[in-house]
Amino acid sequence: MARLWSRWKKNRAEENRGYDYSWQYQDEPSDYSWLKKTVVAGVLFTVVYCAHISETTLGKMVDDGVHYTLSTQTDINYVLEQIISRVPPSIDLSVLKKVQTTVSKPADPLLYMNKPVSGKIIAPFGWGVHPVLKQEMMHEGIDIEAAIGTNVRAVAPGKVKIITDSAQLGKVLIIEHSQDIETLYGHLGEVLVHQGDLISQGQVVAKVGKSGMINTPVLYFEVREKGKPIDPATRLKGDFPVGEEK
Incomplete structure (x- = not known):
């Protein structure tokens, strides 16, 4: 029995020779960039929101800056078009389309x-x-x-x-x-x-x-x-x- 066991082990080793199983043991470093971006976004949102509700001069400056960025520096309509074009048809996009219709209208200069x-x-x-x-x-x-x-x-x-x-x-x-x-x-x-x-x-x-x-x-x-x-x-x-x- 011992001889049969040894022979079986030897045959298995010869069969597996030449195969590279190193892929099974590779340790890839963890990517925490998504977590960092989430934390930074959360901090920025908190700062902007606190400034907004503070009703101070700084808060008004922040509100004006956000409004200017969204209305002048950012093409919200283009962003919404990109989102709508990539979302599966099965998802209800009525809200986004309503927002798109609203922001595409020129603001009242008055x-x-x-x-x-x-x-x-x-x-x-x-x-x-x-x-x-x-x-x-x-x-x-x-x-x-x-x-x-x-x-x-x-x-x-x-x-x-x-x-x-x-x-x-x-x-x-x-x-x-x-x-x-x-x-x-x-x-x-x-x-x-x-x-x-x-x-x-x-x-x-x-x-x-x-x-x-x-x-x-x-x-x-x-x-x-x-x-x-x-x-x-x-x-x-x-x-x-x-x-x-x-």
Whole structure:
């Protein structure tokens, strides 16, 4: 029996000779990169959320930064298209498609306008006595006090529609933000863009000047909705300086 056992073992060894079983014993290092990314994402989310609910200046800056990144720097519609194209047809994508339809619509420029310059409103929107003509007139925009040469920034993204001269408002720039919304900037000393240019929000488009029927340098700013002027002060983001008229 011992001889048979030894012979069987010898035959098995000869049969297995030349076969490489090293693959059975390879120890591959563990990949924890997914865990690191998850932890980092969790920490970032926590920081952003805490800043958001803090209602502080830092929180507002974070909110504005996230909004700007998502609405300007990131093509959300493209991302959703990629996700939808890769998800199996059996999965209900009605919610994602609804989001895609929503974000593909252009945002209303009236909801997020920044101030064109920082300064005191010295002539509000509405009926009032004209300082030069001395008669009651409808003031279709606002006059914002600013020094000559002050940068004038676009209040929202758009396209330069018209650059012209007016006897009353001096050099005028009109930016079209949508089919219904336009903004007008008057009493300009210098215009830094050209007709047809695409404009981003906050871009410097002109310099404050002293022209038309005014005695001091100001920026005249007007918002038109479907061709009719509306009160810009009700649309501009940010607080006005103390003592400013509205």
